[in-house]
Amino acid sequence: MTSPSAKATARTSSQVRAVAHTQTLLKGKDGIGTVRRTTLPGGLRVVTETLPSVRSATFGIWSHVGSRDETPTLNGATHYLEHLLFKGTSRRSALDISAAIDAVGGEMNAFTAKEYTCYYARVLDTDLPLAIDVVCDMLTGSLILEEDVDAERGVILEEIAMTEDDPSDCVHDLFAHTMLGDTPLGRPVLGTVDTVNALTADRIRRFYKRHYDPTHLVVTAAGNIDHQKVVRQVRAAFERAGALTRADAEPRAPRDGSRAVRTAGRVELLGRKTEQAHVVLGVPGLPRTDERRWALGVLNTALGGGMSSRLFQEVREKRGLAYSVYSYTSGFADCGLFGVYAGCRPSQVHDVLKICRDELDRVAEHGLSDDEIGRAIGQLSGSTVLGLEDTGALMNRIGKSELCWGEQMSVDEMLSRISEVTPDDVRDVARRLLGQRPSLSVIGPLKDKQAGRLNDAVA
Structure with a gap:
């Protein structure tokens, strides 16, 4: 006999599954270059481009968060979090994550910008399910343990030092500050030594929960792929993590605004x-x-x-x-x-x-x-x-x-x-x-x- 709670869960699951919607955004020639989008429950979008002539595929997850979303005391948190998502989940250690992709000759990386963050893996087309599972696990199941935060702090401070040792790179951060001042867009993506040293595991966890909701994410894949298979695999990974429970959630819209830059002669x-x-x-x-x-x-x-x-x-x-x-x-x-x-x-x-x-x-x-x-x-x-x-x-x-x-x-x-x-x-x-x-x-x-x-x- 099914319990009332089980019936409610089944009904909720049915309602959630009903909101998935697929669109063809660009029609390619003979299937080449076709771009499709499926919106999953929770506002998660999956966008793919098909290129059957290659034997590789690149899978990525984009988060609608960058350094401009940080307060002054959180400067560097987005980039810090990017590092921490590689440090382990309940299913995989940091070594398991890197070894899984290395074992199939793939490459995996991430980057943080002022308005978005991206995590990606490039593999043979036959290894795409593995890449999807690993990257989705990282994005939905990160533990963000205090010992990992403390260990990675030194790595990030070294990255800041490396940037400061390269003035041809550092001058562009200085120019952003010259033009935009002490604003989120004017501050460095990496943060500063002081702000990175002040970040705690609790603050980073709160930042993670606030900005890595499915409504803030876009899942992408390009190469020799099948759109519906990618959607099913992504859906399974996110549902396993319990991340697709808000049936009425809408994807976050692109940013807008009218910020004026007034820095003449600085x-x-x-x-x-x-x-x-x-x-x-x-x-x-x-x-x-x-x-x-x-x-x-x-x-x-x-x-x-x-x-x-x-x-x-x-x-x-x-x-x-x-x-x-x-x-x-x-x-x-x-x-x-x-x-x-x-x-x-x-x-x-x-x-x-x-x-x-x-x-x-x-x-x-x-x-x-x-x-x-x-x-x-x-x-x-x-x-x-x-x-x-x-x-x-x-x-x-x-x-x-x-x-x-x-x-x-x-x-x-x-x-x-x-x-x-x-x-x-x-x-x-x-x-x-x-x-x-x-x-x-x-x-x-x-x-x-x-x-x-x-x-x-x-x-």
Whole structure:
């Protein structure tokens, strides 16, 4: 005889299972490139892209949490948690987790950004069920033991030290702070020595429970896969962990907002005994949802995205003042950054900055030539396609698209948007963005007299 509680459990399970819904988001040719989404109970989404011509598959789980979701005292918690999810579950030790993927020749890793975190494993297609089981177990069953928190603290402090020993990397954190100040987006993803030392197991567990709810997660898989099999395996793993109990839960929507970046003319200098001075000169950019992002991508490519770009030609080829010089964009849900990086001898820093500033002003006032824009469109189109030639890149594309935009765009659609950019579009973006007064971040062994002149670069 079935007890009332068992009947209630069965009824709840039936109600939960009824909410699963599958959609085809992109139709591929002969099944190649087909993207499907199934929304499971609890608001968990499973998005896959099928590529039958390969023998590999990449499986990932994206969490809608990044360093911008941290309070000042929790700075570094998202990245700390990323490490801890590899330390063991009730079913597997840390060694079991790594050994399971190593035994089949796969690779497993994770990364934390300012607005999301991703855990993934790339394996042979026949080993995909193993990858799904291991990664889902990590995400749903992490123990976060106090001894593991204490042990991993040293590892993270070493990672912070490693970053600080690489000024070409560290200068970008400094630039984010210069532009965004002491805000969640302006603070480093890794946290600081002080904040990492202050984090406790209890605080990290609470952070984990709050941000790793199924409504905050997107499960992705790309390669030689079967969508429905992936859905069944993911569902079984999450149900085993008791994570799919809220039948009416809705997936979290993409972030939005309208944060303004107002940092005109700010200069931050971090003195270090380095052989080079590392500089980033930049202005506020565009949010990632801004329709002008396609024109900005073309502008960025032409200005500092390759060996034929303006900055590379002027700074390196013609004058030999730097080995590495480039421009880049960072787009967030509600704001963005555009920066120009160069690494040069400290004695040359003012010459390099003057050239970079002059080029930004020149492009803001006169725009780029049609030839430069045409070449940049071709370069951006080619790099977009070539960057999606493996299952890991495909998994990244569909996961980030679902999490950040809530929709999928085919490669052909992306190429079409790039090709539709006109010279006037690029010139308008250049005028609006590059016409702003820039801010500057510098790491290097600059003398007081040199440091005092840095304001000239942003005047």
